[in-house]
Amino acid sequence: MPIDLRKVPFSRMGSYVAISLLSARESGKHGKEGLYVRHLRSGGKGPIFLLEPTVNNQPVPYVIQATPIMLRIFPTETDSSDGVIEFCFPHANQLHFRIRGNNLGLRLTMVTGSYDHVTPLGPIQNRVKHDDSYTGISWEVNSYSHGARFLLTPLKGRLCINAPWDGLGCRYIRASFLTEDNQSNGMAEGLIQDYVVIRENLELEVSREDRKASFERSLGIVERDLRNWRERCPEVKIPQTDQCDEPEIHASSLLKGHALASYITWSCIVRQEGFLPSPAMYMSKNYMANVWSWDHCFNAMALFYKNPAAAWEQFCLFFQRQHPSGVLPDYMNDKEASWNCCKPPIHGWTLKWMMERDSSGYITDDKLSEIYSPLARWTQWWFEYRDFDRDGIPQYNHGNDSGWDNSTVFLQGVPVESPDLAGFLVIQMEVLSHVASRLRKTDESKMWQARSKDLLANMFEHFWDGESLHAVYLEPQGSAWRHNPVYCHSLLPYVTIVLGDCLRADIKKWIVSGLKERGAFMTEYGLATEKITSPHYKPDGYWRGPIWAPATMLIVDGLVKLGEKQFAQDIARRFCHMAAENGMAENFSALSGQPLEDTAFTWTSSVYMILAHEYL
Structure with missing residues (x-):
């Protein structure tokens, strides 16, 4: 299956790195259309490296072929037009590439910010100096501006680093992986690895296993991982x-x-790191590199058919970062959560949908016990903090709270009492009643059932005028609130x-x-x-x-x-x-x-x- 890197990034499960074909505008400080290694921590801070094939160490035109398994760059209009540079992601923190073609190379260019710099690593005895290039040595690129580090390692061929120091950081960083005919038969291989502090194995050196790993073996790892995932998709x-x-x-x-x-x-899944309590399926690795607190429900639903453990992990994600008041963050990533808005309470509807399809019995009483109190607090939050006129009908304080940011329901203003919100809460309290019953919390089950029925009856009276459903804009008038029907x-x-x-x-x-x-x-x-x-x-x-x-x-x-x-x-x-x-x-x-x-x-x-x- 081919993928268009202008639309769909090249990445893999667990990784905070993706490769995309960006326009000059999208490339930010680089200001050049091209193929970029992008970094996705902190919600995505833009491209890190511009990737360019070189012949005799000079950039040349190229064409791209990409599949979910492998990205290939073919130089064009050169003597090495039969050459190729191939990339794959064998591991979440590792991009493996191979260069085949005499005089062919790969250049990585980084436009630096304050304090960005590059440092040579590795034992001295393994260094072989070639002017400004080295064989058998890793270089750490410390991107202060992006909050990440990258380890560049030549496995075959040589790595040339050009990074002028200005007393505080490097003015720019240019790394060129080059082939050597006399040593590598027109081939080079390398790794780009990303991490925040140190590598997961607590070593800055590339392991012997990494150095010996063939590109074909790396491809096999990716193929296996993606095949296993697809087998567990509906x-x-x-x-x-x-x-x-x-x-x-x-x-x-x-x-x-x-x-x-x-x-x-x-x-689009990233590994557990920082603020994320578990692996999280981001909304995208293009521009929306976060997870939002209703988007995750739909992703959990798709996983539930054949991968209920992963589904439950995604469903519970936000409840592990729930505020003591009961509200869930609007969105979060590995660095932070946003609390300015929230999202609609579809979690009871989602849980009910999954329970109706739980033929394997995955959602045990223990699982329900795990989610019951957080779901109850999330429900109660709407009545305590989003019912300003105390009429028992909660409201959205902004279109973002509904998930429908600029819907014409909010054209008159906010707060708005909307029938969809009341409907979600009716279902959520009904589900809480069912869960409480299974957990032998009889009194609580009766309480949630009664509250669900009361809200259902109230919402019909509140939103139905005999001819249509409408929302209600709450207009402040002195110490009271005027209810203005919203017909849209x-x-x-x-x-x-x-x-x-x-x-x-x-x-x-x-x-x-x-x-x-x-x-x-x-x-x-x-x-x-x-x-x-x-x-x-x-x-x-x-x-x-x-x-x-x-x-x-x-x-x-x-x-x-x-x-x-x-x-x-x-x-x-x-x-x-x-x-x-x-x-x-x-x-x-x-x-x-x-x-x-x-x-x-x-x-x-x-x-x-x-x-x-x-x-x-």
Whole structure:
């Protein structure tokens, strides 16, 4: 499977390093289009090294071929056009490369910041001096500006370092791996390893095993690891009947989409480090190099079918960094968490979804005991800290809290009481009641059940005016709050469908008919997040138009629970066809299906695999 490095980074499970083809604008201080080694700690601070093939130590034009296993660079228009430079990630902290071709080399250029420098390492007796180059020695590149270190090691051939010192750091760092015909038969090999303080094995020297490892062995490690991951992803189930004219093409497209989705989810996992309590599936290794506190739920769901241990690890991730008040961070990475906003409480809905599919009995009472109190505190937080008017209906204080950042639900202002939030909390308290019952907490089970029923009844009175569901903008008036109905064209109120059979008949009818209405939300590719006839609709308007995976997943699952299976299948097929053909983007144009924003997103990949496995 080829991958386009302008859209999908080359990386692997566990790694904080990725390789991408960037424009001059994206390259930051480098200011040059090219192939870059990027660093993803602290949410991603931009490219580290510009990679360039050289002939006779001069950069030359090249073409790229990339698959999930191996990246290859071919020099063009030179005497060494038959040469090649190959890369793979055998380990999370190790990029292994091989150079084949006389006079061919690989140059790494780093535009430095304050204090960035390079230091030679290794025993003196292993150094063989060639002007400004050495054989058998590692060099540590200490990137103070990126908070990381990189160990550059030549395994075959020689490494030339050009790094003028200015008294405080290096003005720039240029590392060239070169072949030597008389020693390496036109071949060179090297390693780029990243770490924060010291290597995991507590040695700065490259181990003997690393020095002896062949490139073919490294490729075999990557192939095995990715194959094992894919075997534990939910497989595509090709529909027996298909609405497209050429079902064999549809099947091929779905399988192609699965190959991409499984690679993205595998490669976007980073190892446990720093603030992260366990390995975490980042949303992307492009621009969104963090994990958000509702995105992780969809990734956990996709994993749960065949890898429940990994699913549970992702599901519990944020609860291990829960604030004493009960709130979960908005997002986090290896360095920090953000508490300025939060995300919607879909965790009860997620837990219920996983429990309904727990045929292996993985979610034991011990597991439920582990999650019960954190989930209860997260639920109670909304009533204690997000109910300013004390009417029992919690609110979003910003669009970001809903996950639908700029939805027209928030056009009048904030805070906003929204029916989707109440619906999520109804489900969450229902789930807490069930879990408490299993844990023999009878009184607590009854309490959660009563609170769930009360909120359900209250929300119908609060948000339903007899003709439609609406949100409520809380406008401060002196010491009181004025409730202003919010009538808009956003898809967000329709997400209340997650309540399924708990909805009243008239509300069910309004939601389903609204979703089916021609020229409203439904397009050739799925559900727009703003009616396409709305004056606020924008083709690239984030939550004011584009198609999103989480909204699709929530609504498709709700439709199935309402018995609208055929309609749910139709939406799922449209979404899967679009993603299989156009990639696993953060969101998509509702009218063209073209990918928008970040083009290699994990929750899109996970929702794709869930829908293609169960809902087609």
